[in-house]
Amino acid sequence: MSPQNTARAPRRAFQRATRSTPGRLFGWLPRLVIWLFVGFNLVVLAITLLSSVKTTKDIFAAPLGLPTTWEWGNWSTAWSNSGFAVGAINSLIVVGSASIAVVAIAAPAAYALSRMNVRWAKQLSTAFVLGIGIPPHIIIIPLFIEFSQLGLINSKLGLIIVYTGVSLPFAVFLLTGFMAAVPKEIEEAASLDGAGPIATLVRIFLPTVRNGLLTVFIITAVSLWNEVLIALTFVQSNDNFTLGFSLMSLLSAIQYSGADYGLLFAGVGIMLVPMLLLFVLLRRFVIEGMTLGVGK
């Protein structure tokens, strides 16, 4: 420190002195805490997957250890005897159909809301956003009664309709954002070429926002795959169970008939692994999709 700087030097020194201890503390402690949380999640995931191939005794004797005998049978028992095969197929059908329907219905709506100059477009967009705030538990009672009269209770079609409806508001909201971001020049070029609204939507907008469509599809599929409240209310017979229902049934069976925790963890694994794979492969779409709607 040169003498010319004496006026500022004491202040700097003071600042450095007051900063250094918490500063250095802030250097590694938060990082350690963050890594501890990351480690916790990884350990829980490891315990879950390891426990699914263990005996109950092994799970609690050495939670972090490798299995003494590898009980691959847990997975096949869960799959064929505990109804997870039926649940998985039903979930695939219901979730797949509903997610496709959501994208197919939300995309034209979002295009019209964000791109067409029509009165009420703005109010209608707001109305859709408000739908995000309607919790499922306020609609299950009327829907149960409405669908009983229509004969749609305990049918996959009924579940697909409800799932599509509850997912629409967020899908429309997200896609409106994607559609609004498409440059105006592209649209003008299309209309100069004499393309009508359907041609503009199908040939210009859908290819341009295909990442957005994929994102909405994935987010819808993930949340419906995990859904249980509506499934519990609407599904009553074994052949229409979704995967979440299978897992809840296995949980009740285990509460009554003594605990086979290896089997329970295998069930948890069947529910988790597809999401884990999806996440590893398509992480970008999942994370961006879920944060984009808010960031915009």
Added chain:
Amino acid sequence: MSVLESERVGTDADAPGRTARTEARPRQRSQRNWFVLFVLPAVVLYALVLIGPTVFSIGVSLFQWNGLTPPEWRGLRNYEILFRDPVFLRSLVNTLVILLVGGAVIFIVGFFFAAFIRTMRGRNFIRSALFFPFIASPIALSIVWGVLFQYRGIVNTLLGELGIEPLEWLSSENIFKMAVTGTIWVSAGLYLTILLAGIDQIPPMYYEVAELEGASAFQRFRYVTLPLSWDVASVAAILWTIEALKLFDFLFAFGGATTTMPPVEIWNSSLFVYGQTFGDQVPAYRFGYASASAVLMLLLFGVIVVLLRRILRREPIEL
């Protein structure tokens, strides 16, 4: 950014509308028809599945009804009884505790983590590892959470190896705390990621200037990070409020099963509705009463969202 956006929105809304009105009336009419065609399926389904049932629930809440015998008019009596029902009051308090305590922890931890993860090595991996519980099935995670903390569970086994006596994690005094902690564990990743995305939009220049000025870590957070990610954080806060009202799966699987409800200690608004109607071994089917509770909670949370928006709104900062 916000200036650019508002300018673009401005021209979008004004110019084409005016030209269309003066030059091409028929074209505008056909556009209106296309608009209706494009929007109609979404509107119909939205009305059928969400709006209609919500309105219907408000009506049902004024009756006593089990879905089979004809409904019996009750006026506001269902609402009066709710306020004297200890189970409902418990569910109401629990819902608010999840909203406020859970929310406080999620946002404090979220901001704190996000501020540091920004500059950490392996940040994408960290973000993914913390985010994953959010897309994993809540009932699956809830079951794992339960097995970890049950009395003869995994955590007590591990503590035993360290010579620590087993703890009653899930006793009736503790079970709700563990349920809230689990909810935070499952949800925090989403809000952390949202905050991180908001913080990423802040130009690094501001941090450099702050550092040159000798700002401490806390000051950098207070005067750079917080104000410049405020908009994102306030939207995230509203999202959390909505999610806190919707929360069902994690709590339900934490001690419940297909035909049994979890202990009343961890009920929230949605578990109350399910418990009063379809849940439990002998379903209660108290449709009117359950609807009243759902309507009341929706009103309360509607007010909370409006208040939050009012409190969190402030002049936009232009980057």
